[in-house]
Amino acid sequence: MTVGGVLSEAFALYRRFFTRFFLTAAAVFVVLNLFSAIAADAGADADDAVAAFWGLIGLVVTLVGSLWVQGALTATVADVRDGRADEDIEATYRRVRPTLLPLLLAGIMAGIGILIGLVLLIVPGLFLLTRWVLVTPAVVLERLGPTDALRRSWDLVKGHGWTAFGVIVVTIILAAAAQFLFIGVFAFLPNFLQNWIGGLVANSLVTPFVALSWTLMYFHLRGGAPVTVLPA
Secondary structure (H helix, E strand, C coil): CCHHHHHHHHHHHHHHCHHHHHHHHHHHHHHHHHHHHHHHHHHHCCCHHHHHHHHHHHHHHHHHHHHHHHHHHHHHHHHHCCCCCCCCHHHHHHHHHHHHHHHHHHHHHHHHHHHHHHHHHCHHHHHHHHHCCCHHHHHHHHCCCHHHHHHHHHHHHCCCHHHHHHHHHHHHHHHHHHHHHHHHHCCCCCHHHHHHHHHHHHHHHHHHHHHHHHHHHHHHHHCCCCCCCCCC
């Protein structure tokens, strides 16, 4: 597995199934970003207690919704690796729904560990992020529980840490730059619409590529065959 190889496969699949990935992400982000825009609008002119309440609600909704999207995108990658989309978007979300609680628990456990590592010395947090980058595929595709998924990701990445870290860094940089650009396109809109529409478009365009790259790492490290993308 190489950084260039993973990203090349990710770009190929992203182009080939762009509409599928975009709509899969947009199906949830249209609600998530609407809620975020409402929460931001409601909290802007409110006192500290009300603003904190809306902020907390927004955090919970965003966390759950984002994990559901990540799970669905992971399942979509597994579906389209052979060059065909065999499952519709609704069926993908139905299939991923039973894994939402394990995903949430695993995400919280990993997030706490990574946050503590970042606060303490940064490097331990980045190390844990790298070792646990494959938690979502482990939960969604192998139906593992939170603890087993963390262990499975750790074992898969072992011996390939620098390559995995390279993929993480490149995809995060590309995602941040693209998201900044796409949101900037909607800067002329009022704040509410900018937060909703701009965030919806940016997240729906960027999140699938990150999920693609990280899920393809899982298949490489698990021993899956290389991706062959057929022409449209």
